[in-house]
C-alpha cells in the first residue's frame with residue numbers, strides 16, 4: 001500500500017508537527033470518559049499517536065496499551081515523560097494486532113475515518129470484537145458528516161492567519177466514496193509544507209450496521225464526552241459498543 005492507503009502515511013507526514021497543531025485540544029474530557037469505564041482491566045487505544053490521551057490516562061493508574069501504524073508518531077510518544085512505559089504494537093488498527101483480551105478499547109479524534117474503504121472500518125470493528133472480553137466495550141469518537149461544508153464538493157478555508165504565516169486547508173469531497181482528501185498548506189515565506197489527510201466518513205447508522213455484523217451492540221451514544229444527548233443537529237458523537 002502506498003500514499004493515503006498506507007496505514008503509516010498520515011502519522012509519518014504529521015509526526016513532526018502533530019503536537020503543535022493539536023496543542024489547543026484539551027484531552028481532559030476524552031481521558032475522563034474511558035477512565036470511568038476502565039475498571040481494573042486492560043485498556044487499549046487504537047491509533048495512540050503521541051499519547052495525547054493515553055499518557056494522562058496512564059497517569060491515573062490505568063493500564064493502557066496502544067496500537068499505531070506510524071513509528072514516527074510512536075517515537076514522539078516515547079520522548080514524553082511516561083511514554084516509555086506504555087506498550088505499543090506497531091501495526092494496522094484494522095487488524096488490531098495485539099494478543100490477549102481487553103475490557104475496554106477506544107479510538108478518538110474520528111480516526112476510524114482514516115480507514116478509507118467500507119471494508120476497512122468493518123474489519124476494524126470485527127477485530128476489536130475479537131480482542132474484547134465478553135461484556136467489554138469499544139468507545140469511538142467521530143464527527144457526523146456535514147455535506148454543507150462543501151460547495152460543489154470542494155472547500156478552501158483559512159485556518160490561521162498571523163503576521164508571519166497563513167495556514168490554508170484545501171479539500172475535495174467524493175460523494176460516492178464518502179471521501180475527503182485534504183491538504184493543509186502552510187505559507188510562511190520559507191516554503192510551503194503540505195500536510196495531507198484523507199478520510200472516508202460514515203453516518204452513525206452505517207457504523208451501527210458494521211458493529212452489529214461484528215457482534216457489537218450499541219450500548220450508549222452521546223453528542224460529546226460530557227454525555228449530552230445525541231440529536232439530529234449534533235455534529236459529533238461518542239458511542240459505546242458492547243460485546244455480548
Ligand SMILES: C[S@@+](CC[C@H](N)C(=O)[O-])C[C@H]1O[C@@H](n2cnc3c(N)ncnc32)[C@H](O)[C@@H]1O
Nearest residue numbers: 007011047048049052068069070073092093114
Ligand atoms: C489524529 S491522530 C490521533 C492520535 C491520538 N489518538 C490523539 O488523540 O492525539 C491519528 C493517529 O492514527 C494513526 N493511524 C492512522 N491510520 C492508522 C492505521 N490504519 N492503523 C494504526 N494507526 C493508524 C496515525 O499514525 C496517528 O498516530
